[in-house]
Amino acid sequence: MTAPLRAGVIGLGMMGRHHARVLRGLDGVELVAVADAAGDRMSAAQGVPVVGSVDELLEFGIDMAVIATPTATHEELGLRLAAAGVHALIEKPVAVDATAAARLVDAFEAAGLVGAVGHIERYNAALQALRSRLDVGELGDVFQIATRRQGPFPHRVADVGVVKDLATHDIDATSWIARSAYASVSAQSCTKSGRPHEDLVSVSGRLEDGTVTSHLVNWLTPFKERVLVVTGVRGAFVADMLTADLTFHENGTVQTDWEQVSAFRGVAEGASTRFAIPKREPLVLEHEAFRDAVLGRRDDIVTLADGMRTVAVADQVIASARTGNTAYIRPTAAQGAAA
Structure with a gap:
C-alpha cells in the first residue's frame, strides 16, 4: 500500500479553513500540520498540530502544501516551498503581478515540482x-x-x-x-x-x-x-x-x-x-486533481503558468x-x- 501524501496548509483564513477541512477527508492524503502566525482562532485544525511559520511546517516532512494567505505573501511562501522540494497549490491570484508569478513558474519548473493555482471555478x-x-x-x-x-x-x-x-x-x-x-x-x-x-x-x-x-x-x-x-x-x-x-x-x-x-x-x-x-463540491474536485497531479496520474490542474x-x-x-x-x-x- 502506498503511503499517503503528507500535506500542510499555510493560512487559516476563510479559504484556508476550507482547504484544511477537505484535506482531512481526502483519500490518499494526510493533513499533518497547519501554519498560521495568528494561530487557529476558528478551531479549523481539529486536532492537527498548529505552528506559526512555514519553516516549522516543513519540519513535519510534508510532500505538498496549500498557500491560503494574502496575495502579497504568495511569492515568498511559494519560493520557500519550491526550495524545500514541496509541491504547492497556491490560492488565486497566484501573485501580486505577472512578474512575481513568472518567478514562481520558473522556480517550480526548475525544481520539477507540481505547482497549481486555486481557480476553483x-x-x-x-x-x-x-x-x-x-x-x-x-x-x-x-x-x-x-x-x-x-x-x-x-x-x-x-x-x-x-x-x-x-x-x-x-x-x-x-x-x-x-x-x-x-x-x-x-x-x-x-x-x-x-x-x-x-x-x-x-x-x-x-x-x-x-x-x-x-x-x-x-x-x-x-x-x-x-x-x-x-x-x-x-x-x-x-x-x-x-x-x-x-x-x-x-x-x-x-x-x-x-x-x-x-x-x-x-x-x-x-x-x-x-x-x-x-x-x-468544486474544492474537493480541485484537491483531487492536485493530489493526482502530484502522484503523476493526471495533468488537468490549473498550472502556475495559467495563473x-x-x-x-x-x-x-x-x-x-x-x-x-x-x-x-x-x-x-x-x-x-x-x-
Missing part, C-alpha cells in the same frame, strides 16, 4: 458541463462570453481590489471555456469603499479567436451573483456558478405570425432547457482603467491560455 459542475458542450459544437460559433460577479463587500480582503480578487475568476474561466487567450481589454473602475483598491470594474475585451467578452465585477451590490453567459449561433448557455445550474436558451425555429408578439419577443426565441448534471497569464490580463485591466486606453495583451503573456 474550473471545477464548477456548470462550467465543466458547458465547456464539454461547447467542445462538441452544440452552440455553433461563439459570439460573446459575458460574466457578472457581484456581491457585498468582503472585509477579509485587504491587499487587492476586485480585479485581482474576483475578476481573475472570470478571466480564467472565460479563456478556459473558449480555449482562447485574451487579445485586448478595456476597463473602467471606481473606488467607493474608502480603501486604496478598486471595488467596481467593468471590462470589455476580445479573445484571440474573435470572441467578445464582458465582465461586470463589484463589491457594492447587496446580493450575490455569479453568472456566465455564452451566446452563439444556436442560442445561449447560462451558467449559474452559485447553484452549478446550466441552462440552454435555444434560438427558435418556429415563425411567429402575430406581428405584435413577434416584435416584442424577437423572431429567434425558442425553448429553454436546464440540464441535470452531477454536482460535487500567471490570468494575472497578466488582470494587470492590463487595471492599467486600462487607470489610463482610459485599451490595453493589448502581449502574445508572450497569452500563449497557452486556451489549453
Whole structure:
C-alpha cells in the first residue's frame, strides 16, 4: 500500500479553513500540520498540530502544501516551498503581478515540482458541463462570453481590489471555456469603499479567436451573483456558478405570425432547457486533481503558468482603467491560455 501524501496548509483564513477541512477527508492524503502566525482562532485544525511559520511546517516532512494567505505573501511562501522540494497549490491570484508569478513558474519548473493555482471555478459542475458542450459544437460559433460577479463587500480582503480578487475568476474561466487567450481589454473602475483598491470594474475585451467578452465585477451590490453567459449561433448557455445550474436558451425555429408578439419577443426565441448534471463540491474536485497531479496520474490542474497569464490580463485591466486606453495583451503573456 502506498503511503499517503503528507500535506500542510499555510493560512487559516476563510479559504484556508476550507482547504484544511477537505484535506482531512481526502483519500490518499494526510493533513499533518497547519501554519498560521495568528494561530487557529476558528478551531479549523481539529486536532492537527498548529505552528506559526512555514519553516516549522516543513519540519513535519510534508510532500505538498496549500498557500491560503494574502496575495502579497504568495511569492515568498511559494519560493520557500519550491526550495524545500514541496509541491504547492497556491490560492488565486497566484501573485501580486505577472512578474512575481513568472518567478514562481520558473522556480517550480526548475525544481520539477507540481505547482497549481486555486481557480476553483474550473471545477464548477456548470462550467465543466458547458465547456464539454461547447467542445462538441452544440452552440455553433461563439459570439460573446459575458460574466457578472457581484456581491457585498468582503472585509477579509485587504491587499487587492476586485480585479485581482474576483475578476481573475472570470478571466480564467472565460479563456478556459473558449480555449482562447485574451487579445485586448478595456476597463473602467471606481473606488467607493474608502480603501486604496478598486471595488467596481467593468471590462470589455476580445479573445484571440474573435470572441467578445464582458465582465461586470463589484463589491457594492447587496446580493450575490455569479453568472456566465455564452451566446452563439444556436442560442445561449447560462451558467449559474452559485447553484452549478446550466441552462440552454435555444434560438427558435418556429415563425411567429402575430406581428405584435413577434416584435416584442424577437423572431429567434425558442425553448429553454436546464440540464441535470452531477454536482460535487468544486474544492474537493480541485484537491483531487492536485493530489493526482502530484502522484503523476493526471495533468488537468490549473498550472502556475495559467495563473500567471490570468494575472497578466488582470494587470492590463487595471492599467486600462487607470489610463482610459485599451490595453493589448502581449502574445508572450497569452500563449497557452486556451489549453
